[in-house]
Structures are given as C-alpha cells and as structure tokens.
Amino acid sequence: MDSIRWFATTIYTDxxxxxxxxxxxxxxxxxxxxxxxxxxxRKAAFWDRVARKYAADPITDMAGYEATLxxxxxxxxPDDEVLEIGCGTGTxxxxxxxxxxxxxxxxxxxxxxxxxxxxxxxxxxxxxRFEVAxxxxxxxxxxxxxAVLAFNLLHLVSDLDQxxxxxxxxxxxxxxxxxxxxxxxxxxxxVPRLALxxxxxxxxxPHVLVFDGNALQAAIVRQGLEILAVERHGxxxxxxxxxxxxxxxA
Numbered sequence: 001m002d003s004i005r006w007f008a009t010t011i012y013t014d015x016x017x018x019x020x021x022x023x024x025x026x027x028x029x030x031x032x033x034x035x036x037x038x039x040x041x042r043k044a045a046f047w048d049r050v051a052r053k054y055a056a057d058p059i060t061d062m063a064g065y066e067a068t069l070x071x072x073x074x075x076x077x078p079d080d081e082v083l084e085i086g087c088g089t090g091t092x093x094x095x096x097x098x099x100x101x102x103x104x105x106x107x108x109x110x111x112x113x114x115x116x117x118x119x120x121x122x123x124x125x126x127x128x129r130f131e132v133a134x135x136x137x138x139x140x141x142x143x144x145x146x147a148v149l150a151f152n153l154l155h156l157v158s159d160l161d162q163x164x165x166x167x168x169x170x171x172x173x174x175x176x177x178x179x180x181x182x183x184x185x186x187x188x189x190x191v192p193r194l195a196l197x198x199x200x201x202x203x204x205x206p207h208v209l210v211f212d213g214n215a216l217q218a219a220i221v222r223q224g225l226e227i228l229a230v231e232r233h234g235x236x237x238x239x240x241x242x243x244x245x246x247x248x249x250a
Contacts, residue, residue, distance in 0.1 A: 036136070036137075036158075039136070039158045040108060040134045040136070040158075042207070043108050043109075043134070043156075043158070043206070043207070044108045044109050044110065046203075046206050046207075047107070047108065047109035047111065047112055047206070048109050048110060048111040048112075049111075049203075051089065051109055051111035051112045051114075051115055052111075052115070054088065054089060054112070055089045055115050060236070061234055061235055061236050063235040064233045064234040064235045064236070064239065064241075065233075067233040067235075068151070068180055068233045068243060069092065069095055069096065071231070071233070071243065072096060072149065072178055073096060073099050075147070075176060075178055075245060076096065076099050076100055076146075076147060077100075077146070078099065078100070078101060079101045079146075080100045080101055080145075080146035080147055081100070081101060081102050081103075081145045081146050081147075082096070082097075082100045082102070082103040082104070082145060082146060082147045082148075082149065083103070083104050083105075083106070083145045083147070083148045083149070083170050084096075084103065084104070084105040084106065084148075084149040084150075084151075085106055085107075085133075085135040085148065085149070085150050085153060085163075085167065086106075086107055086108075086135050086150060086151070086152070086153030086156065086157075087105035087106060087107045087112070087113075087116060087130065088107055088112050088116070088152075089112050089115040089116050089119065090105060090112075090113075090115070090116025090117075090119050090120065090130060091119070092149070092151055093105035093116070093128055093130070094116075094119060094120065094123065094125060094128065096149070097125045097127045097128035098125055098127065100127055101127060102127050102129075103127055103128050103129070104129050104130075104131060105128065105129070105130050105131075106130070106131050106132065106133035106135070107130075107132065107133070108132070108133070108134045108135065109132070110132050113130050113131065113132050116130045117130050135150070135153060135157050135163050135166070136157055136158050136159060136162050136163050136166065137166055145170050145171055145172060145175060146171075146172060146175050146176070147171075147175060147176045147177075147178055148167045148170055148171055148175070148176070148177050148178070149178050149179070150163075150167065150177065150178070150179040150180075150181070151179065151180045152180060152181070152182065152241070153179075153181070154179055154181040154209075154216065155181055155182050155183070155184060155208055155209045155210075155211070156206055156207070156208065156209070157209070158207070160209060160211075160216075160219050161219060161222065161223070164177075164219060164220060164222075164223045164225075165223055167223075168223050168224065168225065168248055171248045172248070173248055173249060173250045174247065174248060174249075174250040175247070175248050176228075176245060176246070176247055176248075177220070177225060177244075177245070177246045177247075177248070178244075178245055179243070179244050179246075180233070180241050180242070180243045180244075181216055181241060181242055181244070182240050182241050183211060183212045183213050183215075183216060183240050183241070183242055184196070184208060184209075184210045184211070184240070185210050185211050185212040185215070186212050186213065186238075186240045187240055192208075192210045196208055196210075213230070213242040216242060216244065217230065217244065220244060220246050224248070224249065225246035225247060225248055225249075226246060226247045226248075226249065227244060227245070227246045228245045228246060228247055229243075229244065229245040230242060230243070230244050231243040231244075
C-alpha cells in the first residue's frame with residue numbers, strides 16, 4: 001500500500017503511463033486521423049486542467065532529479081540541436097538549454113506551454129523555444145537533431161512505438177534519445193490493477209501505459225536504436241524510473 005500512497009501523491013510531479021480502457025471501444029467508422037486527433041484532445045484537456053497544480057507541486061526526489069540533470073547535461077554538447085518532447089512546464093528545458101546551441105521544447109498541453117513561456121520570460125534563455133506539439137507525431141520544422149529528450153513522458157503517450165518512431169525521425173544519424181520513464185509494471189500490482197483505474201474514473205489520473213524496464217528497452221530497440229546506458233537515479237527507496245540513453249545508427 002505504500003506504493004499506492006506514493007503514486008497518489010506524485011501523479012502530477014512524476015507522471016504515469018497510458019492504460020487502455022476495455023470499457024470504451026473505438027468507433028468503427030472513425031478514421032485513424034480522427035482517432036488520433038481525439039486522443040490528442042483528451043490528453044491536452046487533462047493536462048490543461050491540472051497544469052497549475054502540476055507547476056506548484058514539488059519534485060518528490062530532488063537528489064534523483066539533479067542526478068538526471070547532471071547525466072543529461074554531460075551527454076549534450078554546446079553545438080547540439082535538441083528537441084524535448086513532453087516538456088511540461090519547462091523546468092528541465094530551462095536547466096539544460098544553456099548547454100546547447102538550440103533547444104525546442106514541446107508539450108501537448110497549451111496550458112503547460114503557457115506556464116513554461118512565463119518561466120522563460122522571467123529567466124530568458126536565448127537558445128530555448130517552447131511550442132505546443134503532440135509527442136505521438138514528428139515535430140515539423142525540426143529534423144536531424146542531435147538529441148531528443150523524453151523525461152517522465154513515454155508512459156503517457158497513446159502509442160509507445162509511434163512516439164519512439166517519431167523521435168527517431170527527429171534524430172540525425174548518431175543522435176541520442178535520452179529518456180527517463182516511470183515503469184508502472186514495477187510497482188505494487190495493486191497500483192495498475194486498482195489505484196490507476198479508480199483515479200482515472202474520477203479524473204485524477206491520465207491515461208497510462210503499464211510496462212517494465214525490459215519492455216521499454218525492447219520497444220526502443222524495435223525502432224533500430226542502440227542502447228548505450230540503462231541507469232536508475234532515484235535516492236528514495238525502489239526507483240521505478242529507468243534512465244535510458246540510446247543512439248540512432250550512424
């Protein structure tokens with residue numbers, strides 16, 4: 001039950017994975033484009049609604065977060081072109097952008113991006129730009145980037161393989177995918193089976209994918225990426241957030 005309480009108190013500051021709802025079947029007449037737009041709208045509506053609370057909630061493991069920032073910074077170079085998908089309210093992008101040549105940080109939620117732009121206005125970083133975009137689709141206007149960052153995101157997307165494929169498309173040969181992802185399947189089984197469905201039913205949790213670290217690595221490899229590092233940076237008990245660095249073949 002400790003993991004259930006942990007999940008309930010960190011769902012906004014440490015997001016979770018999409019889990020399909022068996023009670024809602026897709027309309028047979030809906031086109032793929034229509035279904036995709038509907039999925040994007042649902043995600044955006046949820047995160048728009050909780051954006052201000054998300055921004056106000058503290059990071060639950062600051063030491064682990066700082067370790068991740070140091071590791072990510074060490075992987076970036078001053079002349080790198082970087083894309084962050086699922087940037088939330090921009091805290092991480094603001095920290096890492098000064099170590100790049102240019103960074104575009106995106107999120108599906110317009111409200112999240114509004115908050116991120118407010119932060120950027122208060123603390124300008126010339127290299128950084130925030131835009132609204134869905135992580136499930138390639139980002140127009142940015143190709144052949146040196147790195148794609150995906151922190152606390154991959155469990156929240158509609159289609160993991162589709163999101164990873166879009167990330168690969170945004171990378172130049174030899175570019176890096178740097179991710180940190182909560183693996184809900186590594187938690188107390190009551191969380192995905194009981195706590196998540198209940199919280200989703202009352203609108204307190206987003207759509208979440210349930211997988212473990214090995215399944216995530218397998219999904220990354222399916223997209224043709226070479227995994228360079230698999231780490232855990234947590235400092236408070238069992239760490240379900242796996243940090244993975246993967247490279248697109250040259």
